[in-house]
Amino acid sequence: MENDLIDIKKAEYLFGLLGRQISYSFSKGYFNEKFKKNALKGYYYTNFDLDIIDDLPPLLDSLPNLKGFNVTIPYKEKVMPFLDEIDEEALAIGAVNTVKFLEGNKLKGFNTDVYGFEYSILPFIKPMHKKALILGTGGASKAVSYALDKLGIEHKYVSREASRDNSIRYSELTKEIVNDHFIVVNCSPVGTFPDINACPNFPYNFVTKNHLFFDLIYNPSETLFLKKAKFYGAQIKNGEEMLELQAEKAWEIWNY
Template sequence: MSETKLFAVTGNPILHSKSPCMFNNAFESMNLEARYIRIAADSATEAIYLFNKTELSGMNVTAPFKEDIMPFLDIIDDDAQKIGSVNTVVKKDGKLIGYNTDHYGVANSIIEADISLKDINAVVIGAGGAGKAAAFGLVKNGAKVTIVNRTLAKAKAAAQTARLQI
């Protein structure tokens, strides 16, 4: 029997997250030796400490740590670097590697519904880590994106990340 792999989600707050239920059901249905837990942390520093202390194979990162966790990583994927936020951390060969998969989720869910993103007009509400990733994924697939946010400065920063004209 293989060793059980351990995965987690971290953020603050995190107790409301449905990720453990969803992932554990998926692991069970696929007969995978894996468990998924929540890690409550007060900071990205604490989240990384707990990641290493519990010997996790991977961790999903949510608000408010998506940007703050980046300095603690050894390698950051090109798309995550461009977006400026990480939502997935994996340990490979002793190194912590950060990825952003949010942009795939947004763009692919639309594409899989047989909707072409080429030249479509899209609105992204919010300019935080997920908003920047959504805009990035839409633009990368040919959409024309408008970002709406409470603060203009954050909307402009997100627009630059997604390579939108301001």
């Protein structure tokens, strides 16, 4: 932690990840390795682990060298009122995962999760993949929904309590519903390290070889959700490539 503080103060170009309980995060290691490989001296990426989103303004005031930051659970929606501008796509999604500093220290929000998910899942889409189930209703699920709309794939949300017109409860999942939706995307944090023995309460026994299971989680690389789906013959994909793609898109946004 002490070395991290030294690097934050020394960095000429500082970037970071805003979230809560994010010590597991992929982003810090990914970007700092990128800076090292590309010999970008004076660049550093760190975690901004905040208990409440209201701590954001004083944090920003204390970091004049901050050039941009990513946003993760649970602040993808909560960060929006703190921004001066929001990109049209992020506004339509209702969630922000990338923030860029504009002239006059103004903040503009973007969503690169859509790009990351779309181009990560696209190579796996087959003709039978016409409908999807989205597990979870948070900020990430909104980006997935937007991407599926772009791909022309119908979808329903699944949660413990149905809260939208196109959502159902886990307890309502039948064999007919599961076999009518050959894509299943876990957008919930259930199964993330260290809670690796947990998984969404899905009827895995209805899964077939025609199913594609996608988990936004990347740590562990194969969650219990994916292991159970694979056991029944489904094709599986974790969220690591999605994260790499969205990270590179964020880097592009910060630098254009």
